[in-house]
Structure formats: structure tokens, C-alpha cells
Amino acid sequence: MNIIRSYKFRLYPNRTQAKGMQTHLWLSKNLWNDGLELAKQLYTNYQKFPTRSTYQEISKNSGLHSQVAQNVFIRLDLALKAKIRRKKAGLKGGFPRFKSIDRVKSLHYPQSGFCLKTDERKLKVSPFGEINIKKHRELEGTIKTLTLKREASDKWYAILTTEAEAKPVLKNNGSQIGMDLGLMNFAVLSDATIIKNPRHLKRHQDNIRAKQKPLSRAKLGSSNRKKAKKSLAIVHEKVRNIRRDFLHKLSRRLVHSHSLIALEDLASQEMAEKNYGKSINDAGWNEFISMLSYKAESAGSRVILVNPENTTKECSRCSIMTDKELSERQHNCPSCGLSMDRDLNAAINILNRATLRTVPRSQDSREQKLTATAGIAGSNACEDEAIVSSVKQEAHAFRRG
Numbered sequence: 119m120n121i122i123r124s125y126k127f128r129l130y131p132n133r134t135q136a137k138g139m140q141t142h143l144w145l146s147k148n149l150w151n152d153g154l155e156l157a158k159q160l161y162t163n164y165q166k167f168p169t170r171s172t173y174q175e176i177s178k179n180s181g182l183h184s185q186v187a188q189n190v191f192i193r194l195d196l197a198l199k200a201k202i203r204r205k206k207a208g209l210k211g212g213f214p215r216f217k218s219i220d221r222v223k224s225l226h227y228p229q230s231g232f233c234l235k236t237d238e239r240k241l242k243v244s245p246f247g248e249i250n251i252k253k254h255r256e257l258e259g260t261i262k263t264l265t266l267k268r269e270a271s272d273k274w275y276a277i278l279t280t281e282a283e284a285k286p287v288l289k290n291n292g293s294q295i296g297m298d299l300g301l302m303n304f305a306v307l308s309d310a311t312i313i314k315n316p317r318h319l320k321r322h323q324d325n326i327r328a329k330q331k332p333l334s335r336a337k338l339g340s341s342n343r344k345k346a347k348k349s350l351a352i353v354h355e356k357v358r359n360i361r362r363d364f365l366h367k368l369s370r371r372l373v374h375s376h377s378l379i380a381l382e383d384l385a386s387q388e389m390a391e392k393n394y395g396k397s398i399n400d401a402g403w404n405e406f407i408s409m410l411s412y413k414a415e416s417a418g419s420r421v422i423l424v425n426p427e428n429t430t431k432e433c434s435r436c437s438i439m440t441d442k443e444l445s446e447r448q449h450n451c452p453s454c455g456l457s458m459d460r461d462l463n464a465a466i467n468i469l470n471r472a473t474l475r476t477v478p479r480s481q482d483s484r485e486q487k488l489t490a491t492a493g494i495a496g497s498n499a500c501e502d503e504a505i506v507s508s509v510k511q512e513a514h515a516f517r518r519g
């Protein structure tokens with residue numbers, strides 16, 4: 119069984135290259151729209167969709183790299199077939215949409231047309247030439263696909279996916295910990311370690327709030343609105359990067375120092391929203407749990423998700439429940455007299471639940487997990503998307519168990 123991973127690296131194209139890539143986004147948008155137009159006509163007149171050779175014919179003069187053009191049609195074809203499936207199933211659903219340039223942000227190279235130079239400081243992409251790349255992580259496995267992606271800030275990124283054989287699981291004899299994810303601190307561990315939220319994040323978040331105001335005041339379609347929108351998108355991107363970097367480092371450190379990491383099962387979004395409101399999305403917990411889960415595997419660590427109910431109310435020494443207001447930071451047990459930080463008490467409960475309930479990871483769920491990860495191979499999904507699905511699988515496996 120193979121594991122698909124993906125990596126996102128910043129690109130530094132020169133002016134000509136950036137212009138070229140932008141032009142190719144246009145071309146790819148045009149190609150999508152031309153193909154869709156043709157498909158609509160054919161379908162209306164003959165209830166048929168274009169064949170592969172018809173598509174190839176139109177893409178010849180598209181100006182795009184053949185791989186990129188081919189991929190536009192593969193995606194269009196999938197979207198069209200999904201329409202038929204929905205129709206057969208008696209569901210509503212129209213044709214895919216014509217795209218405006220705002221909706222086209224990436225160019226996909228499913229097999230070839232690119233290579234990483236041996237010094238790994240340049241990525242050669244046809245037809246743009248050698249583009250400077252900041253490769254800040256080692257790649258595991260063989261490179262399979264490339265996606266060139268332009269973010270809202272106009273920064274370009276390369277998303278490379280690799281394929282590698284699954285390695286046998288290592289042994290890790292680190293300690294076992296429970297983790298209570300919070301909003302004041304990022305987390306409190308059952309060994310009383312406090313993990314603070316990344317620095318600078320608060321400042322950027324204030325900045326976002328400040329920038330949202332002029333945006334809501336600016337007239338629709340005005341150039342001020344465009345400017346405000348863009349500067350907001352740039353701060354959002356910054357926040358995403360700071361947070362992702364923080365989560366990557368933290369999860370790597372944790373899986374290497376602990377043999378078991380227990381967390382609350384937040385897979386049920388409904389539950390999470392009930393308990394924490396919308397801030398759960400800001401906190402990046404789901405992303406964090408995803409990162410932990412896939413990193414744990416190769417570090418010989420285990421991630422266990424436990425039932426989150428009453429982890430705050432329960433006394434970690436005598437199990438008696440006591441109600442607490444959100445503002446009460448201390449757990450004071452009326453029954454056994456235990457007095458400790460509220461989040462620490464919760465973290466210990468979380469660990470207890472994971473160790474008392476010895477649900478072994480069955481071979482079954484492991485295999486499912488790998489398939490789930492591998493299944494996304496063709497879509498050029500970025501790392502984090504791929505992992506989310508594997509965590510969900512795991513969560514389901516635990517619930518069954």
C-alpha cells in the first residue's frame with residue numbers, strides 16, 4: 119500500500135514567469151469555458167458529451183502545456199459525468215459553471231512537464247523555465263504531480279504530491295498524555311504543560327478586524343473595495359501560514375515525545391459548535407488533529423480521540439461531576455477536595471478515558487486509513503485535505519469500537 123503526501127512550497131517567479139503563469143490561468147479558464155460550451159451544445163442536441171479526441175482537438179491551439187490542457191478536460195469531464203449521475207439518481211443539478219478568471223487559481227501537471235533541479239532551489243516547469251523555489255521540507259517518496267497555485271496575495275506556490283511505500287510502524291516509548299484544547303491557551307497537557315497560542319497571531323487578527331470595516335463600507339465593484347479585499351486576503355493568508363507553521367512544529371514535537379496522545383473527539387462539528395461556538399474554526403483544531411494523526415504513524419505514536427462529554431465537569435480523581443461556569447478557572451471538587459487548574463483536570467480526564475478504554479486499532483481501520491489517503495491521489499489535493507479524511511475514518515473506527 120502506498121502513501122500519498124503533498125507539500126506546498128513558495129515560488130519566486132521572475133516578472134516574465136509570473137506574467138506567463140497568469141496568462142496560462144486565463145488560457146485554462148478559456149479552455150474550460152470553450153469545452154463546456156461545446157459540451158452543452160452537444161448535450162442539448164444529441165444527449166452526448168464530447169469524446170476525448172474532440173477535447174484533444176480543441177486543446178491543440180489552447181496555448182497551454184498539453185498536460186495542463188488535458189487536466190482541464192479531465193476535470194470538466196468528471197463534472198459533467200457527475201451531472202449525469204445526479205440526474206439518474208433523480209437529483210437536481212445543472213451543468214458545471216462557466217468560470218471567471220477569479221475562480222481559476224491553479225494549473226495542474228498530473229504527470230510530466232516539470233522537474234525539481236538537483237540543487238532543489240529551482241523548479242523547472244514547461245513552458246515557464248526554471249522558477250526559484252523555497253523548499254523548506256524534505257520530500258518523502260517519488261514526485262508524482264505538480265500544481266501551480268496563485269493565492270489571493272498573488273504569491274505563487276508549488277504543490278507537489280509524492281508517493282511512497284508505507285513504512286512499518288516504529289516503537290516509541292515516550293510518555294502518554296492527554297490534551298485539552300482551549301481558546302485562552304492553545305492546549306493544556308495532562309502533565310501540566312501549557313502550550314500557548316502562536317505569537318503575532320493576535321496582532322494579525324486585530325488587523326483583520328480593522329480591515330474588514332473599510333471593506334464593508336466600500337461600494338460594490340469600486341476600486342477601493344478591490345483594494346480592501348486584497349489587503350484583507352493577504353492578512354488572512356499570513357494568519358493561515360503562521361498557524362500552519364505552528365501546528366506543524368507542535369505536532370511533530372508531540373508525536374516524537376509521546377507514545378500516546380489523547381484528545382477530545384471533535385469530529386462532530388455540531389458538538390464542537392455547541393461547546394465552543396464558531397471560534398473552533400479559528401483555532402485550527404481539526405487541522406491540528408489531522409496533522410497529529412498522520413505524523414503519529416511514522417513516529418510510532420498513537421492518537422486516540424475520546425468522548426468529549428463532561429471532561430470539564432468530571433473530577434479526575436473521584437469522577438464526581440461538578441458544574442462550572444466558563445469563567446471558573448479552577449476545579450474544586452466538593453467530594454474529594456481535589457483542587458487544580460480546570461483545563462489540567464480536563465486533560466487528565468481525557469488521558470484517563472483513552473487509557474481505560476483499550477480499543478486497539480484494528481488492522482481494518484488502518485487499512486481503511488491508507489486507502490482513504492491514497493484515494494485522493496489523482497485530485498492533487500493538498501496535504502491537509504487528504505489528512506482530514508483519514509482522521510474522519512479513524513474517528514468512525516473508534517466510534518464503532
Ligand SMILES: [Zn+2]
Nearest residue numbers: 433436451454
Ligand atoms: Zn473529586
